[in-house]
Amino acid sequence: MDDVVPGSVGTSAGFSLRLGQTIFSCASLLFMSLGVEFYSYTSFCFLVTIMGLAIPWSFTLALVDGYSVLVKCPVRKRGLLLIIVLGDWALSTLTLAAASSTASVVDLLLHNDGSFCPPKFCSRYQVSAAMAFLSWFLSMASCLFNLWLLPSL
């Protein structure tokens, strides 16, 4: 197979996508968990859990992609690609659910009862939700590119 889909596993665009996912997931996790009381809201705990799953997944695949680019030998196994597509799909779905839960809870805290959310905390929650949305977007792109590659194997 020589017609490589840009953005799929083992290309430099795929490596950039994975790196972006790792960075945004880490940023979301850090903004949510460092110095902020996140454990009193279910959806914030959900976001932290999902980001804790997404970071090792994206980081491992970033390593695989970087290695494939360096040795110029992309992964072309159907079973492996299927696992990657399924994992990406599950994680991107969960990331979207967590990001939209967080965003809606932050919105509720901001507009319905301001007393529950000091401005310093609320802006951090908002940044965390935005980072999670960006991470979802990149993860969905990875999933689509790999799905595109799948029938040709």
Add this chain to the structure above:
Amino acid sequence: MDDVVPGSVGTSAGFSLRLGQTIFSCASLLFMSLGVEFYSYTSFCFLVTIMGLAIPWSFTLALVDGYSVLVKCPVRKRGLLLIIVLGDWALSTLTLAAASSTASVVDLLLHNDGSFCPPKFCSRYQVSAAMAFLSWFLSMASCLFNLWLLPSL
């Protein structure tokens, strides 16, 4: 094309999927909007908006599928199928986001400050979120079956 993917456009399984989507979306919309104050929460308004988009989409495609099954002449145009896949994908993403926002807000209202949510209302919100999740599941299934059919055209 004789090898029809069950669940894609123009099959009886596809008709059942569309019918299920329409029913669950209607149930979600009715549980959310009839006799309950939904407009004071952003995510509930979002759910109502998305369900208002999803119902005509699913209903139209249910009519198309039913007609195709009756006249035994399934739709096999690449451009049309692409539009259906993209629309399904966009609507299922939005439905998931709306359902998880609603679920997280209901959870917050139930557990953090019970005074804001009379039990009668809260259970209706919960049923509405559950129906939206079911509608998302069927919509995602339709999208995947049609996507599976796409490369063979």
